[in-house]
Amino acid sequence: MRRSTLLVLLSGLLLPAGTAAAAPVTTPPPAVRDFGNGPERNEEAALIGETASLRSADAAAAPYHHDRTRGYPRKNQIPAPPENPADASIKLGLIPHHAIAAKLNALQALGDRVSAEVIGRSAGGRDLYFVTVTAPESAWEVREQERLRQQIEAGRKIPKNRYKVPIYVNGNIHGNEWEGTDAALKVIEELATSPQAAELLKRTRLYFNITANPDGRVLGQRQNGNGFDLNRDMITASQPEARAMRQIMIDRQPVAMLDLHGYVNGTLIEPTTPPHGANYEYDLFITNTYANGLGMEAAVNALGYTPDKDGVHPVQIPFRDSEEGWDDWPPIFTPQYAPFHGAVAAHTVEIPLRVNGSDYTNLPVEELRRRSRINTEVGAAAVRATYAHVLANRDKMIADQIEVFRRGAAGEPSKQVPLGIVPGFGPEDVYTTTYPRAYLIPPGSPAAARLVDHLIANDVRVERATRPFRGHPAGTYVVDMRQPKRGLANVMLEAGADISPRVDAMYDISGWSLGLLWGAGVSAVQDLRVPTEPVRAAAPTGTVPAGRGALALKVTDGRDARALNDLLARGVEVTWADGTAIVPPTAREAAREVAARYGARFARAATATGTRLAPVRIAAAAAADELYSLREMGFTVTPVSTALANAGFDWNTADVLYVSSGLSYTALNPAAKAALDAFLARGGVVTRGATGATFNTAAALLTVTPVAGRGDANGVVRMSSGEHGFVYSPRWFTGLGAEVKAEERYDAFVSGHWRPNPDGTGGPDAAKGQAAVVSGRDERGTRVVLFGTEPLFRNHPKGLFAQVARALYSTAR
Numbered sequence: 001m002r003r004s005t006l007l008v009l010l011s012g013l014l015l016p017a018g019t020a021a022a023a024p025v026t027t028p029p030p031a032v033r034d035f036g037n038g039p040e041r042n043e044e045a046a047l048i049g050e051t052a053s054l055r056s057a058d059a060a061a062a063p064y065h066h067d068r069t070r071g072y073p074r075k076n077q078i079p080a081p082p083e084n085p086a087d088a089s090i091k092l093g094l095i096p097h098h099a100i101a102a103k104l105n106a107l108q109a110l111g112d113r114v115s116a117e118v119i120g121r122s123a124g125g126r127d128l129y130f131v132t133v134t135a136p137e138s139a140w141e142v143r144e145q146e147r148l149r150q151q152i153e154a155g156r157k158i159p160k161n162r163y164k165v166p167i168y169v170n171g172n173i174h175g176n177e178w179e180g181t182d183a184a185l186k187v188i189e190e191l192a193t194s195p196q197a198a199e200l201l202k203r204t205r206l207y208f209n210i211t212a213n214p215d216g217r218v219l220g221q222r223q224n225g226n227g228f229d230l231n232r233d234m235i236t237a238s239q240p241e242a243r244a245m246r247q248i249m250i251d252r253q254p255v256a257m258l259d260l261h262g263y264v265n266g267t268l269i270e271p272t273t274p275p276h277g278a279n280y281e282y283d284l285f286i287t288n289t290y291a292n293g294l295g296m297e298a299a300v301n302a303l304g305y306t307p308d309k310d311g312v313h314p315v316q317i318p319f320r321d322s323e324e325g326w327d328d329w330p331p332i333f334t335p336q337y338a339p340f341h342g343a344v345a346a347h348t349v350e351i352p353l354r355v356n357g358s359d360y361t362n363l364p365v366e367e368l369r370r371r372s373r374i375n376t377e378v379g380a381a382a383v384r385a386t387y388a389h390v391l392a393n394r395d396k397m398i399a400d401q402i403e404v405f406r407r408g409a410a411g412e413p414s415k416q417v418p419l420g421i422v423p424g425f426g427p428e429d430v431y432t433t434t435y436p437r438a439y440l441i442p443p444g445s446p447a448a449a450r451l452v453d454h455l456i457a458n459d460v461r462v463e464r465a466t467r468p469f470r471g472h473p474a475g476t477y478v479v480d481m482r483q484p485k486r487g488l489a490n491v492m493l494e495a496g497a498d499i500s501p502r503v504d505a506m507y508d509i510s511g512w513s514l515g516l517l518w519g520a521g522v523s524a525v526q527d528l529r530v531p532t533e534p535v536r537a538a539a540p541t542g543t544v545p546a547g548r549g550a551l552a553l554k555v556t557d558g559r560d561a562r563a564l565n566d567l568l569a570r571g572v573e574v575t576w577a578d579g580t581a582i583v584p585p586t587a588r589e590a591a592r593e594v595a596a597r598y599g600a601r602f603a604r605a606a607t608a609t610g611t612r613l614a615p616v617r618i619a620a621a622a623a624a625d626e627l628y629s630l631r632e633m634g635f636t637v638t639p640v641s642t643a644l645a646n647a648g649f650d651w652n653t654a655d656v657l658y659v660s661s662g663l664s665y666t667a668l669n670p671a672a673k674a675a676l677d678a679f680l681a682r683g684g685v686v687t688r689g690a691t692g693a694t695f696n697t698a699a700a701l702l703t704v705t706p707v708a709g710r711g712d713a714n715g716v717v718r719m720s721s722g723e724h725g726f727v728y729s730p731r732w733f734t735g736l737g738a739e740v741k742a743e744e745r746y747d748a749f750v751s752g753h754w755r756p757n758p759d760g761t762g763g764p765d766a767a768k769g770q771a772a773v774v775s776g777r778d779e780r781g782t783r784v785v786l787f788g789t790e791p792l793f794r795n796h797p798k799g800l801f802a803q804v805a806r807a808l809y810s811t812a813r
């Protein structure tokens with residue numbers, strides 16, 4: 001389900017294990033607020049990650065692309081992985097990951113309708129399976145379909161009855177919400193042979209991402225093998241599974257998509273409550289999404305399950321049935337990302353009966369399997385209802401998809417949706433934005449190159465100015481807002497909005513601006529008169545000046561840290577002072593190599609100054625996303641926790657301790673405390689968040705008083721330096737001792753959701769002017785940096801990673 005573990009825990013409390021079916025609650029739980037992935041997320045996530053095979057974005061293979069030259073069916077033989085008796089699906093009577101390949105091969109053999117492919121690998125190295133169900137097509141017909149798709153994407157009308165409408169079903173994105181996979185396979189099996197499906201398959205292509213998260217499916221966990229929630233990763237795309245889903249949406253351009261989750265009883269079917277994302281063509285989106293939602297509701301309710309007999313409650317639709325708390329504001333979820341690639345009906349569907357968490361452990365196997373059978377039926381009914389709806393409304397849905405792209409290409413202003421466009425659509429549902437004429441990205445930095453490549457990977461068109469204009473150099477990147485996917489470009493690059501005044505409850509993050517958080521210095525312009533050429537990939541940025549002298553590398557980006565860590569790993573004798581590494585003349589060849597590899601920009605330097613820097617080894621009590629980001633920057637990271645410390649952690653493996661999660665100084669046994677104290681006498685400390693601040697106090701490091709902002713507050717903040725930061729459960733520090741320096745102070749809240757607590761404390765006004773990041777040297781000489789911000793959050797705010805890297809280099813000794 002989309003909601004965090006808090007609600008799962010609550011429903012676990014409401015429905016004691018083993019009694020849920022026998023004693024159904026009479027009122028279905030409303031889609032109430034919870035605290036998303038708030039302060040608790042790290043405690044949970046810290047347990048993963050360390051066993052995951054780390055693949056950095058840099059090392060990721062090129063994305064799989066749709067083969068537009070072969071006909072259907074394709075009859076690919078899908079290779080099966082070794083059998084894994086520990087696959088968590090088995091207990092539920094559901095298909096284990098290792099059995100999917102054979103199942104797909106059997107489905108392909110049933111006739112001429114089913115084609116299966118492997119479209120990538122998970123973080124843990126498992127195959128991602130993609131199925132197309134359609135009537136046979138010649139290679140010529142496949143090319144013709146692609147030609148029509150491109151015409152639609154250009155916002156141009158197409159001849160009637162020629163285009164096979166694409167529908168996309170995503171299964172099991174949360175690994176421990178299994179049945180989407182089984183529902184997909186059930187429907188595919190029906191479609192493979194049913195005579196009634198012939199008409200449908202002549203007019204549509206049905207696409208199934210069988211399990212979007214095979215690692216989680218096998219392990220029985222929400223996240224993938226790297227510890228990431230894939231349904232928070234869509235605009236960051238840090239994970240290979242998210243990149244595979246992104247490519248499906250770009251290449252197949254579905255008019256409708258379903259993401260099958262669990263568990264909300266009664267079945268939850270979107271559309272959502274406010275706030276609504278301001279960059280959608282929401283008039284087109286809400287009409288189609290609500291209509292298909294009602295169709296799914298009818299189909300699910302028609303299955304005949306009852307609260308008394310089955311423990312299954314009637315369907316709930318948040319848009320209709322709840323005030324707020326289940327919104328479509330951030331484009332981090334698949335159904336909130338798909339509309340930017342043309343989906344005019346997109347839904348999270350939460351099947352009803354919980355089988356994960358404590359229920360998985362505690363319920364009898366027979367009860368679990370009963371629930372999973374019902375969940376599979378509910379998921380299949382939602383899929384069938386969707387393809388029936390699309391078949392019946394295909395002309396309108398194609399026309400609406402064309403209209404989405406046409407408005408973008410024409411650069412039309414954000415449309416105010418008429419009240420009552422669907423029943424219940426009121427002023428509280430109206431959200432609009434203002435599109436600039438274009439965004440400009442100054443060329444030459446690794447941050448600019450990363451952002452440009454990211455936009456292109458998202459199918460956003462980027463151009464390059466071929467001459468200087470209005471003070472911008474030739475080569476300046478231009479993102480013209482007259483393009484079919486301007487909604488996606490704008491939702492990524494705009495500052496975002498502070499929606500705190502309009503809603504009290506948000507489901508997850510509310511601010512994410514890549515324009516402000518990815519370090520590329522993006523600006524918006526209202527006038528664009530400059531000749532440009534298209535860009536297929538960002539230009540390389542790495543430079544090393546000619547000459548024979550020493551070199552300076554200012555660490556202003558995570559990629560600079562990566563380059564520096566590479567040099568350190570080669571044994572280069574680097575010194576460090578004030579955020580800059582000095583590389584000796586003897587290492588010029590190595591500098592040229594890392595400049596080319598990571599885009600780092602070296603400058604001429606005077607002779608070496610500062611302290612000698614050795615490779616920085618980090619002991620990290622941190623969440624999975626932070627471990628991932630630290631390793632991505634090339635740091636050597638060894639996870640540590642209270643339990644590992646108490647078990648005799650070897651502190652000789654570490655130069656710096658990073659604490660944000662899972663390490664409590666007061667919970668250490670005397671031997672562990674002594675070992676950690678010995679480390680603190682020689683090593684540095686960097687902390688973040690509540691756990692970090694508590695550690696600072698308990699270990700008597702810096703003299704500060706940590707103050708907590710409201711727990712669910714999150715978004716983009718402007719700092720007193722003029723830089724931007726990201727916060728989630730923000731913290732600040734007062735009562736700074738003489739040894740403590742404020743590195744950054746909060747200035748203003750820019751975008752997201754941050755209200756004060758009911759008693760008036762903890763809001764952005766209280767934070768203004770307060771120290772957000774502090775540094776100092778404690779009595780024993782230990783260098784310490786404390787973050788009240790979230791610079792590594794979900795591998796997203798990439799322009800902030802260097803803050804952590806600099807803190808680590810500065811505290812290591």
Ligand SMILES: [Zn+2]
Nearest residue numbers: 001002174261
């Ligand atoms: Zn889910």
